[in-house]
Amino acid sequence: xAKAKITFTDIDQTVNVPAGTRVIExxxxxxxxxxxxxxxxxxxxxxxxxxxxxxxxxxxSVLEEKVLRENMASRHDRLACQAQIxxxxxxxxx
Amino acid sequence: xxxxxxxTATATAARAIAKPGEAVEITPGVHWIGALDPSxxxxxxxxxxxxxxxxxAYLVRGSDGVAVIxxxxxxxxxxxxxxxxxxxxxxxxxxIVLNHLEPDHTGALPELMRRAPNAKLYISxxxxxxxxxxxxxxxxxxxxxxxxxxxxxxVSLGDRTLRFLHTPFLHWPDTxxxxxxxxxxxxxxxxxxxxxxxxxxFNDRSGDFRFxxxxxxxxxxxxxxxxxxxxxxxxxxxxxxxIAPTHGPILRDRPRRYIKRYRELSASTFADxxxxxxxxxxxFYMSSYGNTARMAEAICAGAEEQSGLRVSxxxxxxxxxxxxxxxxxxxxxxxxxxxxxxxxxxxxxxxLLSSLAVIDLKGKLGASFGSYGWTGEAVRMIEDRMxxxxxxxxxxxxxxxxxxxxxxxxxxRAFGRAIAGAIASGxxxxxxxxxxxx
Numbered sequence: 467x468a469k470a471k472i473t474f475t476d477i478d479q480t481v482n483v484p485a486g487t488r489v490i491e492x493x494x495x496x497x498x499x500x501x502x503x504x505x506x507x508x509x510x511x512x513x514x515x516x517x518x519x520x521x522x523x524x525x526x527s528v529l530e531e532k533v534l535r536e537n538m539a540s541r542h543d544r545l546a547c548q549a550q551i552x553x554x555x556x557x558x559x560x
Numbered sequence: 561x562x563x564x565x566x567x568t569a570t571a572t573a574a575r576a577i578a579k580p581g582e583a584v585e586i587t588p589g590v591h592w593i594g595a596l597d598p599s600x601x602x603x604x605x606x607x608x609x610x611x612x613x614x615x616x617a618y619l620v621r622g623s624d625g626v627a628v629i630x631x632x633x634x635x636x637x638x639x640x641x642x643x644x645x646x647x648x649x650x651x652x653x654x655x656i657v658l659n660h661l662e663p664d665h666t667g668a669l670p671e672l673m674r675r676a677p678n679a680k681l682y683i684s685x686x687x688x689x690x691x692x693x694x695x696x697x698x699x700x701x702x703x704x705x706x707x708x709x710x711x712x713x714x715v716s717l718g719d720r721t722l723r724f725l726h727t728p729f730l731h732w733p734d735t736x737x738x739x740x741x742x743x744x745x746x747x748x749x750x751x752x753x754x755x756x757x758x759x760x761x762f763n764d765r766s767g768d769f770r771f772x773x774x775x776x777x778x779x780x781x782x783x784x785x786x787x788x789x790x791x792x793x794x795x796x797x798x799x800x801x802x803i804a805p806t807h808g809p810i811l812r813d814r815p816r817r818y819i820k821r822y823r824e825l826s827a828s829t830f831a832d833x834x835x836x837x838x839x840x841x842x843x844f845y846m847s848s849y850g851n852t853a854r855m856a857e858a859i860c861a862g863a864e865e866q867s868g869l870r871v872s873x874x875x876x877x878x879x880x881x882x883x884x885x886x887x888x889x890x891x892x893x894x895x896x897x898x899x900x901x902x903x904x905x906x907x908x909x910x911x912l913l914s915s916l917a918v919i920d921l922k923g924k925l926g927a928s929f930g931s932y933g934w935t936g937e938a939v940r941m942i943e944d945r946m947x948x949x950x951x952x953x954x955x956x957x958x959x960x961x962x963x964x965x966x967x968x969x970x971x972x973r974a975f976g977r978a979i980a981g982a983i984a985s986g987x988x989x990x991x992x993x994x995x996x997x998x
Contacts, residue, residue: 471991477923483994495997497923497950499786501733510689511733536692538685538708 473556474498475517489514489523489546489557499559500546510537512546519555576759581642584761586802586810587743589621589720593628593643595636598757604664607779609772612757615640615664616806618747619647620740622717625654628679629722629738629747630806634667641668641675650676655715657682657722659749660735661690665806670695681706682715684726687734709736711794727751727791729784737795744801750780751791752818753805764813772808773818777825782918785826792823828890839983840870842887845897846877846906851931851963852897858969859895859929859958862976869980876908881915888916893925893983894951898938900930905938913945926951927979929958929972936961954982954996 468485472492476499481492490512493500503511510533516523520542526534530548543560578584583591598612615632617640626648632640644650653676658666661683673679673695683691685708697704709715711726725737730751738747754776758766781788796819803811803818811818834840843860847853853875860873872891874884888894896912898905926946928939939957946953955978960968 479923480991481994481997482991487994492994492997494950495947495952496992497921497952499922501729508689510686513686533689536688538688 470522470551471554472551473554474500475556475558483551485552487551489544489549489551492551493546493557500557501559502547505547507533507545507548510534510545513537513539513543513560514546514549514557515540515560516542516544517556517558519553522551522553522555524550524552577761577765578759580639581646583619583643583647586618586804586812587745590740590743590745591619591621591643591647592761592804592810593617593619593640593647595632595639596757596759597633597636600755600757603755607755607776609755609757611767613755613807614757614761616753616804616808616810617665618804619644620717620720620722621648621652622720624716624718626652627655627657627715627717627722628653628672628676629657630659630665630749631656631668631672633664637668637671641671651678653679655680655682655717655722657738657747658687658691659684659738659747660732660806661687661694662732662750663694665749666694679705682709682722682724684708684724684728684734684736685710686728687736690732690734714741725791725794727787727794729787730791731780731784737791739798744799746795746798746800746803746815748795748803748805750806751788752803752811752822753807754809756808758809761810762813763809763811766809769809773821774825776807777822779918781822782825783920785920788822788826792819792826795819834870838868838870839892840872840890841893841895841979841983842872842874842891843895843897844874844876844884844909844912845929846899846908847875847897847931848899848901849931849963851960852899852929854964854969855929855931855958855960855972856895856897858964858972859897859976859979862973863980865977866980866984869983871980876912881908881911884912885915885919888921888924889919891924893927893979894946895927895929895979896942896946897929898942900932900934900936900938903935903937905930905942909938909942913942913949916949922950924951925979925982926953927955927957927975928953929960929975931960931962931964933962952997955979 473480503509594616600612618629620627656679709724721741723739754772756769756772803815845856898909928942936959958975
């Protein structure tokens with residue numbers, strides 16, 4: 467199975483994950499600082515900033531795009547409960 | 561209100577600066593327009609308060625309009641609106657700043673928006689969804705007039721300027737502070753606040769509220785120490801005459817000492833004690849017949865073989881929960897041992913685990929062990945709870961039936977070595993495999 471590395475820069479920890487894993491699944495287990503609310507892409511609490519590897523996450527859905535807009539997300543912000551890891555990336559809480 | 565509370569309230573009222581229906585001037589053109597809640601004894605389920613609390617809101621008058629900063633809890637609107645009316649007309653209000661959208665500060669917001677139709681809301685970037693959840697606007701309503709702001713953004717009142725500071729997670733994702741540039745007043749939201757009700761309003765006039773200040777920090781801000789430190793970096797360089805929080809006394813006398821106190825309370829203490837090079841593991845246990853205790857000692861001995869690791873071993877029966885919570889906050893890893901009684905871990909273990917919400921556990925390692933007679937569920941239940949608290953459990957828990965043999969005690973030492981190894985290998989920069997996270 468394809469693997470990818472995600473680094474949580476706030477705690478300086480890197481995890482090797484199966485491609486397709488959602489960021490939320492990893493960040494909660496490793497104890498990164500991203501905080502979750504509804505966990506279903508609605509509340510915007512888990513907004514994270516992608517420092518590197520923006521293109522290595524799945525494309526945001528229409529719903530995620532809407533929530534990001536409502537929360538004044540900057541260009542490389544994503545919802546950690548929605549984004550799936552496809553390749554190496556570095557993220558931190560937004 | 562009890563008769564005692566009535567007496568207290570009456571005695572306090574006699575000395576009060578806050579009189580019903582009157583705003584209180586903090587500095588020329590800046591008024592306190594909040595509400596007193598002296599009979600409150602429990603705030604938000606989790607906090608006790610010995611003399612109530614205040615919901616502080618403020619009004620700033622500039623040459624080009626009026627700003628209201630925060631509102632009050634629902635039920636206290638009459639007091640709030642009467643104070644506004646004593647110093648301003650609703651039509652003059654152009655700006656409503658919400659530093660934090662929790663209901664104790666936004667209860668009067670819908671009515672204020674109705675009365676002040678010219679006002680635009682200023683909220684932090686993270687507050688939008690909460691604002692909509694609070695107001696639940698319907699399609700046929702007038703569109704919400706609001707703007708999201710971040711650090712450095714400013715809004716002008718003519719001769720006065722409000723500048724915003726993005727200070728998230730103090731104690732909600734939405735929290736911000738607002739700085740009145742020309743007067744050096746920081747409207748700090750819940751930061752530097754406390755649940756303390758004194759009609760004398762100012763820190764140089766109120767009763768001794770130091771315990772309330774520290775207690776509030778310990779329950780509200782402590783889980784977010786890293787965010788407190790980040791906020792202090794923004795606040796410390798500001799010229800400051802007054803800190804005006806949303807609860808408790810207004811800090812006009814030597815406001816910097818409260819900033820200093822926040823820095824003291826947010827600093828890591830044990831790291832200073834042992835140096836940043838050394839890691840720490842704390843082992844707690846409860847034991848009915850000495851078996852889990854013997855396991856704990858063997859685990860401790862095994863872990864101590866690891867260099868650069870300071871191991872501490874405590875019997876939970878011998879101490880109060882609170883100091884143990886302080887120890888855990890400074891530790892890198894926590895191991896908990898419990899026998900299984902009636903299919904469960906014992907109560908002191910759950911008491912400890914349920915007291916950890918006030919500290920930041922993210923990234924700490926957890927481990928569980930215990931001797932048992934029949935069923936032995938405690939170990940797995942503790943592990944589940946640790947995971948729920950966002951701890952990593954890198955080594956599967958160790959259960960031993962009744963009295964540990966010499967071989968089993970060796971297993972315990974190996975378990976201790978494995979935990980110590982996981983702490984050492986958790987050094988920053990190492991790549992962890994997803995499967996290791998359990």
